[in-house]
Amino acid sequence: MEALLEGLGMALQPENLVYAVVGVLLGTAVGVLPGIGPAMTVALLLPVTYNVSPSAALIMFAGIYYGGMYGGSTTSILLNTPGESSSVITALEGNKMAKTGRAAQALATAAIGSFVAGTISTVLLVALAPTVAEWVVVLGAPSYFALMVLALIAVTSVLGSSKLRGFISLALGLTIGLVGTATGQARLTFDNPLLADGIDIVVVAVAIFAVGEALWVAAHLRRRPLEVIPVGRPWMDREDWRRSWKPWLRGTAFGFPFGALPAGGAEMPTFLSYITERRLAGRHRAEFGKGAIEGVAGPEAANNASAAGTLVPLLAIGLPTTATAAVILAAMQGYGLQPGPQLFEAEPELVWTLLGSLFVANTLLLVINLPMAPLWARLLRIPRPYLYAGILFFAVLGAYSVNFQWFDVALLGLFGALGFAMRRFGLPVLPLIVGVILGPRLEEQLGQALQLSQGDVSALWGEPVAVVVYVVIAALLLGPLVLRLIPGRQEPEQLEDEIGALEDEVRS
Amino acid sequence: MSTAGGAATPSGVIAPEGTATRVDPGPDRAQYGLAAVLAVIGAWTVVDSAGLGPGFADQAVRPAAFGYVIGSALVLLAVLLAVATARGDRAEGEAGEDVDLDRGTDWRTLAGLAGVLVATVALIDWLGWAVVGALLFAGAATVLGNRHWVRNLLIGAVLSVASWYGFYVGLGIPIPPGVLDGVL
Incomplete structure (x- = not known):
């Protein structure tokens, strides 16, 4: 508690407050741009934080992260074209509300719901993360190895519709992670000294997210302009408040646990929240599909709560479970910080500053964004050639500023082409990014585990936690197979189909 | 504009799922x-x-x-x-806010952007960011369909010079000036 107050005090210092405001503004402005999700927002804005102190950078990240999330929901409400899977549900009801002239209320319930969910979840995060870190700190290399395998398998097989494509993406990421001389020998470097240090994860992330997206959109650019719904200052009347507060709380209850699990992601909790609200809506049930405020309030809260939940495994164990968390992890490694249990002991001030600044960013988001919503809505009208030329411009600038070498820009182009191909072939991006980051660490932990046991492989399941984790992995991999054998049971893959069906149903 | 006919380039046709024609592709x-x-x-x-x-x-x-x-x-x-x-598995292209999957792949725009990126790689060490950044922005915007190339070039120049000073002075990241050494 005392540590948290100290962290809050740090975050509230005038200088740090400026960083937080800049982070929130940049994050929202970039996140609201069509086609840019939170992960790309964080990746594109990484260079901005290169030369400031780690604590200032983390404060900015907190703002950028929450700002990017909020910007995404604005886009889906006003444009009806969600940029990422977690805002599909928001777009369903939010855009219907906007079309019936209630855009202001939709934006307000999304913003206030995000604030409520974000605040509650950050409290939970503050309570949970140090405890988890304390448990985890006693674990040995075999358990870490198992946890990392779990994270890789989870992001690969639980999310997305095609497991085959997930594993292809993961294998490509692990291959990229092999490049370099970390093991003392040059692997996949093609005798190029520039590849000796491996491929910078910033270059890979910016290329896959930004360049790949720009190329993909360029190849399929919608030539007619999208219809943007004009919006005034967001507000809600007493009735809207009465109908919103319960969905906010229920959404938070769905979102946080899903985010905190290594198999997280915001897709499932937003979907569950939507179904629940529809079931519980009572006399408002008929409004679902025509713009029910509960259908915006719940999923938006779930989305934000899961974003905060993601930070539990990221900070306490060092496991990224979403693309955004992966980019934040890469950024922290860039500062020489290794997220995980040691971080709480080695850099307590930094961790608590970050946690404190999450509260600050969350509050700023509400204070800044409610009045500024009409301005953000105007960003949606930016001409597309300028938007995507700008994305390429900043992507190249970001890659070039890593080492000032043409070679990094060339890598950016190469991985941009890969990003394009992944979108064309429906390969998910997340397993690749997580693979690049976790691959080398997986190898390190395996090496440590086997070194201590002097090559005895049975050491890998010599710790109870490791055994439990392997059982979970087996359940993840075999569960769907078993479920498929039981007739009439739902398979996890049906989630996507169900969302699709729901969308068709609501849109028709 | 695009090669939507696609017979010559099989990869140029994106799965027409969801369109009216439900023939087996x-x-x-x-x-x-x-x-x-x-x-x-x-x-x-x-x-x-x-x-x-x-x-x-x-x-x-x-x-x-x-x-x-x-x-x-x-x-x-x-x-x-x-x-x-x-066995008939088809890839489903990623949807997005500005993505129109009902049309074929626009290879001309893609080739143009690839050209701009290759030129950027080739010139960036020699000309420096301030010049290449402007060309990159102007080239990409023009390829993407904005034909006012003089205006594009001006916007690009403002962006690249501003970002150069922003990084050099504001963030303390010394981007090499390239051919404009002494001017900037």
């Missing part, structure tokens, strides 16, 4: 290409690993081990993908 032949590329990368990773030395004496995991595992996995996945494709 046949296998997604471009996926065989993807499978081939994956197999080549996997095979190369295995070959590269085979060429590595035994590593240090205290290395419990030899440097080649991960390469063997990942490389073989890639080859296996490539085979699985080819089999799935032959």
